[in-house]
Amino acid sequence: MRLFRSDELLGIARETLDFVLEASEETHPNEYMGFLRADDARKLDLDRDGKVITDVLVIPGTESSPTSASVRSHMKPNDMRSVGSVHSHPNGALRPSDADLATFGQGEVHIIVGAPYGWGDWKAFDNEGNQTTLDVLDVEVPDEHFFDFTQEDIDRELADRDDGGFLSWFR
Template identity: 70%
Template sequence: MRLFRSSELLGIARETLDFVREASEESHPDEYMGFLRAEDARKLGLERSGQVITDVLVIPGTTSNPVSATVKTSMKPNDVQSVGSVHSHPNGVLRPSSADLSTFGQGDVHIIVGAPYGPDDWRAFDNRGDPTTLDVLDVDLPEERFFDFTQADIDAELLDEGRRRGVVPPEEQGLERDDDDGGFLSWLR
C-alpha cells in the first residue's frame, strides 16, 4: 500500500500504450523491456482516486535478444511510482513464459506486447501471471519538465557557482572578456 495515494490501478494512458507498442516494434526482432510507472489520477484530471500508468522506465544496461530481455536488478531504482513491467514477445505469443512468471513478483500489472504490435496485440497480467483487465484511458499527460530550462538559466547558474567559489567575472573586474579564448564563461575554468 502506498502512502497518501490510492493503490487502485485505473488503467494505462493511451499515449503510454502507443509508446510501448512503437518501442516494441522498433526493438524487433529483439525483445523490449521496461518498468511501468503511474501517477495519481487526480493529477491527470480524473475525478476519482487511483493511479494511471503514464510512463515507462527503461533501465540502462538492459540487454535483449529475440527470446529474452535482461535487466541488471542492481540498476532498477526503488521507485514508489513503479507498478509493474512491460516487455515484448517478438514471436507474437501473448501469454507469459515460465521465465516471465519468475519476474512478475514485483508490481501489480505486467504487460506483454506481441508482434505485429497493433492496437490489440497486447495483454495485461497480474503478478501471478493471470490475465487481468487494464483500461486504456484518454488523459492528457503532464508535459515533461526534465529539460525545462534555457541557456540563460544555465549561464546564471554557472555565474552563481563561480561567485560561490570566489571567482569574479572579468567584466566585473573592469576587464574585457576574451571570447576567443574558450568562449563564454571560460573564466570559470
C-alpha cells in the same frame, strides 16, 4: 481533502501504450523491456481516486535478444511510482513464459506486447500470471513524464562514451 488516496490501478494512458507499442516494434526482432510507473489520477484531471500508468522507465544496459530481455537489477531505481513491467514477445505469443512468471513478483501489472504490435496485440497480467483487465485512458500525460527516446538512442550514447569501465557511466 482525504489523507489517503486509493492505490487502485485504473488503467494506462493511451499515449503511454502508444509508446510501448512503437518501442516494441522498433526493437523487433529483439524483445523490448521496461518498467511501468503510475501517477495519481487526480493529477491527471480524473475525478477518481487511483493510479494511472503514465511512464515507461527503460533501464540503461538492458540487454535483449529475440528470445529474452534482461535488466541489471542493481540499475533499477527504488521507485514509489513503480507498478509493474512491460516487455515484448517478438514471436507474437501473448502469454507469460515460465521465465516471465519468475519476474512477475514485483508490481501489480505486467504487460506483454506481441508482434505485429498493433492495438490488439497486448495483454495485461497480475503478478501470478493471470490475465487481467487494464483500461486504456484518454488523459494528458505531462511532458516531463514521457520519455522520447529508444533503445537505439541509449546504445548510441553508450557507444559514444569512453571505455573507462562501469564507473565511467556516472561521470
